[in-house]
Amino acid sequence: MKHVIYIPFDHLHRKHGALKGADPKSDLIVFVESARMTTGRNWHKERLFFLISSARHFAKSLEDEGFKVEYLKAATTIDGLKEITKKHGALPIVCAEPSSFRQYESLKKHKVTFVENDFFLTSRSLFKLWADEQKSYLMENFYRKQRLRLNVLMAGKDPIGGSWNFDKENRVPPPKKYEGPAYLEHKRDEIDKEVANELSHVPTNTWATTRKGALAQLKNFIDNHFAEFGPLEDAMTTQNWALHHSLLSPYLNNGLLHPSEVIDAAMKAFETGKIPIESAEGFVRQVIGWREYVNGMYWFLGPEYRSNNQLGANRKLFPLFSDPGATKMNCMKEIGTDIQNRAWVHHIPRLMVLSNLALVTGTNPQEFLDWMREVFIDATEWVMVPNVIGMGVHADGGAMMTKPYAAGGAYISRMSDYCKPCAYNPKLRVGADACPFTTLYWDFLDRHRETFAKNHRMSQQVFGLNRLSDLPELKVRAQEVLKGLEQGII
Ligand code: SF4
Numbered sequence: 001m002k003h004v005i006y007i008p009f010d011h012l013h014r015k016h017g018a019l020k021g022a023d024p025k026s027d028l029i030v031f032v033e034s035a036r037m038t039t040g041r042n043w044h045k046e047r048l049f050f051l052i053s054s055a056r057h058f059a060k061s062l063e064d065e066g067f068k069v070e071y072l073k074a075a076t077t078i079d080g081l082k083e084i085t086k087k088h089g090a091l092p093i094v095c096a097e098p099s100s101f102r103q104y105e106s107l108k109k110h111k112v113t114f115v116e117n118d119f120f121l122t123s124r125s126l127f128k129l130w131a132d133e134q135k136s137y138l139m140e141n142f143y144r145k146q147r148l149r150l151n152v153l154m155a156g157k158d159p160i161g162g163s164w165n166f167d168k169e170n171r172v173p174p175p176k177k178y179e180g181p182a183y184l185e186h187k188r189d190e191i192d193k194e195v196a197n198e199l200s201h202v203p204t205n206t207w208a209t210t211r212k213g214a215l216a217q218l219k220n221f222i223d224n225h226f227a228e229f230g231p232l233e234d235a236m237t238t239q240n241w242a243l244h245h246s247l248l249s250p251y252l253n254n255g256l257l258h259p260s261e262v263i264d265a266a267m268k269a270f271e272t273g274k275i276p277i278e279s280a281e282g283f284v285r286q287v288i289g290w291r292e293y294v295n296g297m298y299w300f301l302g303p304e305y306r307s308n309n310q311l312g313a314n315r316k317l318f319p320l321f322s323d324p325g326a327t328k329m330n331c332m333k334e335i336g337t338d339i340q341n342r343a344w345v346h347h348i349p350r351l352m353v354l355s356n357l358a359l360v361t362g363t364n365p366q367e368f369l370d371w372m373r374e375v376f377i378d379a380t381e382w383v384m385v386p387n388v389i390g391m392g393v394h395a396d397g398g399a400m401m402t403k404p405y406a407a408g409g410a411y412i413s414r415m416s417d418y419c420k421p422c423a424y425n426p427k428l429r430v431g432a433d434a435c436p437f438t439t440l441y442w443d444f445l446d447r448h449r450e451t452f453a454k455n456h457r458m459s460q461q462v463f464g465l466n467r468l469s470d471l472p473e474l475k476v477r478a479q480e481v482l483k484g485l486e487q488g489i490i
Contacts, residue, residue, distance in 0.1 A: 266280065
């Protein structure tokens with residue numbers, strides 16, 4: 001053997017990363033299941049099951065191809081690599097650039113050689129070229145540039161459909177009665193059962209753990225959900241846990257699918273004429289826009305970015321985050337239960353309910369970030385740091401987003417069916433029946449009135465605040481709500 005190729009658990013693609021051009025005659029493939037990764041934190045078991053079982057299946061597929069594969073358990077990745085050196089001698093170790101600052105530094109220190117991380121459509125260096133030219137890092141500008149560069153949904157220099165953005169068409173509330181196609185289930189095999197046993201976990205059949213299953217999930221989305229994806233992408237309903245979301249992010253983030261494969265399949269379907277432009281554009285925006293932008297920003301903003309707390313938010317996490325029974329807020333109860341069941345909810349519950357609550361209550365951004373990393377199936381470090389610190393809780397002082405995504409109960413009421421059976425009323429901001437979101441939204445604006453008065457994109461909200469006649473009463477109620485959330489009784 002001439003090289004060791006080390007495969008992190010989010011580089012599971014035969015044609016990308018360090019495996020591109022790998023040769024069974026000269027390359028020893030190494031996977032390390034580190035205790036740091038499996039037991040180091042309070043990880044959701046469904047998430048661990050998915051990541052470990054996917055890696056073990058992938059290791060097996062390389063063995064079947066004729067590679068010599070070492071899959072070992074060790075306290076840390078570096079301990080595992082040291083064991084490999086002891087066993088096989090001091091072979092050079094190669095890896096694709098890892099996807100977090102921490103892993104990048106520790107592998108670099110261990111003298112691992114990196115090849116470019118090509119699990120994205122925009123490389124880190126290409127993103128930096130774009131970001132260096134910007135006054136503000138607007139996702140929309142980045143996205144349009146990628147549409148042009150990658151020639152996706154373009155008619156020459158113009159966007160197909162005559163517009164870059166169909167967000168207005170894509171904000172339809174959930175239908176009263178939703179009858180969508182059933183979601184794909186994935187059968188469990190011996191490897192899955194072995195991992196489940198080790199974790200003492202009963203997995204759902206929601207997540208595939210093989211390349212074949214991930215491709216089946218892609219096909220299922222294209223055939224059964226893509227056409228209706230766009231208009232309902234922001235809707236939240238208790239009648240169906242996923243609506244028409246693709247459920248592809250776990251596979252994109254662990255490497256079982258590459259974004260180019262997903263975009264190719266989506267464009268092929270669009271060309272048949274059966275996919276409306278608002279669905280096609282909404283999906284492309286997520287894959288070549290948001291996803292690439294967030295990864296680019298993670299590397300561009302640097303390792304210190306995750307420690308930002310520019311709104312001085314220091315409240316501890318409320319019990320409702322780990323226990324959906326510790327609240328009477330129906331939205332939080334439903335979303336918390338969904339997370340416990342499948343380690344997944346779509347982007348709007350994450351942004352407009354969970355992050356919104358952390359934002360308006362002044363919850364510590366790093367505590368909230370850690371929790372988000374632990375509970376979601378697709379929550380890699382590069383995804384969650386910009387999404388939480390920049391977008392979710394505005395802890396970066398607006399470096400990424402020009403204004404905070406704070407909202408009262410009216411938004412949640414319009415976009416979901418959570419509010420009708422709730423103990424609270426989204427229209428009320430004071431009194432025992434007032435929706436906690438509505439009360440805390442105004443309290444949040446008031447606490448940061450001076451900061452937001454300087455932001456022209458917040459002027460309308462601050463103007464609204466100045467017209468509230470019941471602000472003193474609202475401030476008293478806000479304190480009651482915060483105390484009740486701490487006690488798990490609101
Ligand atoms: Fe959530 Fe408020 Fe609606 Fe209740 S009324 S479900 S707390 S938004």
